[in-house]
Amino acid sequence: MKASEQRRVTVKDVAEAAGVGVATVSRVLTGTGSASAATRERVLAAAARLDYRPSALGRNLRRRHTGGIGLLVPDITDTFYARLADGVLACAKSAGEPVILGTTGDDPEREAELIGSLLEESVERVIAVPCGDGEMWGPAFRAGLGVVFAEREVPGRNLPSVRADDRAGVRTAVEYLAGLGHRRIALLARHGQEQRVRAFREALAELGVPVDEELIVLARGTRDSAYAAAAGLLQRRPDVTAVLAGGNMLGEATVLAARELVIRIPRDVSLVMFDDVPWAELCSPPLTVISQPAHDIGYRAAELVLRERGRPRTVTLPTELIVRASCGPRR
Structure with a gap:
């Protein structure tokens, strides 16, 4: 096979060869961030052995960007x-900007790998639902990428973000359930939904309902x-009388588990779910x-990331409680 036809070596290849994470390779090759001398030596040796040519991690700061938006969900x-x-996509289309889509699976290592790939593609802007910490995003910040976070934020990083008003949404749902007489209310949330967990605790405290930590259950971002x-x-x-599901996947799981366990909604357990997806209204009960x-x-x-100047730091959009038939008074 000709050299021009060979697959280009990526930061993931270097990371595997050096036995370190992608984020560590990014720090070493950009020359910023912490890494021990032994780690740096392993990474550089692996890069040299694989003939790695850093198209963006090293040169992105010096060469012309090619534009486009990276989207990580x-x-x-x-x-x-x-x-x-x-x-x-709708906003990017109106601006004539291409979008490169990547899925992280809520895995920080996968997120770091995709950040490295976007840098190699010389993408100028990134919109992300983040799952990693600020260090994971260090290479993107140091390369000068415009970053806007959606739905979630990264602790310690004061960057533009767009999100729904989680606190108001959770508070409204908890107040509604408490008004129906429920006191043993459980929260099912995904890892990364810390704001909803905090809002849940606060809402219960404001209503004078003791917080039972066993009723706050976290799940990874998979259906299983x-x-x-x-x-x-x-x-x-079995004493739980109401469940607040922090997303449609968790709501779907609650409906399926209740059916398997012959638990009736809302007679035995009331259910409120984040996200008004099409099947929610078609469910029995809705x-x-x-x-x-x-x-x-x-x-x-997308509007924020495409706007070069005068960007607000945070945009918070309202939520709405839509009452259907899955909640009833405590029996």
């Missing part, structure tokens, strides 16, 4: 993130994990939801 099959992506979390909660705590403007979040994030 946890799962494009999740209806919420699909609608968010659609909003980004969501189902395990929902089924485990309902089996372990689900009460906290509607989030997913498309608008994506569109506004």
Whole structure:
């Protein structure tokens, strides 16, 4: 095979050869960030052995950018993130900007790998639903990329972001359930939804309802994990009278687990779910939801990342509680 036809060596190849993470390779090759002398030596030796040519990690600061927007979301099959992506694409199309889409699976290492790939493609701007910490995003910041976070933020990074009003959404749902007489209310949330967890604790405290930490259950961003979390909660705590699901995947898992365990909604357990997805209204019974403007979040994030100056630091969009038949008074 001719050299020109060979696959280009990437930062992931260097990371595997050196036995370190992609973020560590990025720090070493950009010459910034912390890394031990031994680690630096292993990374540089691996890069030399593989004949790695850093198209962006080293040269992106010096050469002309090619433009475009990188979009990183946890799962494009999740209806919420699909609608968010659609909003980004709609705004990018009107601006004549291409979009490169990547899915992280809520895995920080996968996120770091995709950040490195976007740098290699000389992308100028990134919109992301982040799952890694500020250090993971260091190479992008140092390369001068415009970054806007959507739905979530990275602690310690004061960057532009667009998100729904989680606090108001959670508070409204908890107040509604408490008004129906519920006191043993559980929260199912995904890792990365710390704001919703904090809002849940605050809402209970404001209502004078004791916070039972066993009723706050976190799941990874997969359907299997969501189902395990929902089924485990309902089996372990039969005294729960209401569940707030932090996303449509968790709401779906709660409905499925309840059916398997012959738990009736809302007679035995009331259910409120984040995201007004199409199947929520078709479910039996139709689900009460906290509607989030997913498309608008994506569109506004794209507007922010395309605007060079005068960008507000944070845009917060309203949520709405849509009451259907999945909630009833405590029996």
